[in-house]
Amino acid sequence: MPRFRFVRLGGDRGSVAAELALALPTVVLVLALGAGALGAAARQVSLQDAAADAARLLGRGEDAGRAADAVGRAAPGATMSSSNSGDLVCVTAHAEVAVGNLLTVPLRASSCALAGGL
Known part of the structure; x- marks a missing residue:
């Protein structure tokens, strides 16, 4: 009966660290953009x-000056x-919001409001 022997060439050692190193910047970017989007929604x-x-x-x-001050x-x-x-x-009010630095x-x-109202 023949025996098979498996030989590990490179192994999986360190693969988790490599995957984390590749995925971590993406996760940080997604979290930063999500926080920026929440800030933009609050500003809206x-x-x-x-x-x-x-x-x-x-x-x-x-x-109009008093209304502009209120805005x-x-x-x-x-x-x-x-x-x-x-x-x-x-x-109509206009503003710009920065989402991250990008x-x-x-x-x-x-x-709108009725003119002459109290």
């Missing part, structure tokens, strides 16, 4: 709230533009 929510506040201020008859306080670095459409005053994402939020 505050930008939407700032646009709604500014639209209400303009709808009450406040001046700047609620979402630092954001700018706004406004327009009138019939009985509505609409505000990506800059433009954000935009709009809101």
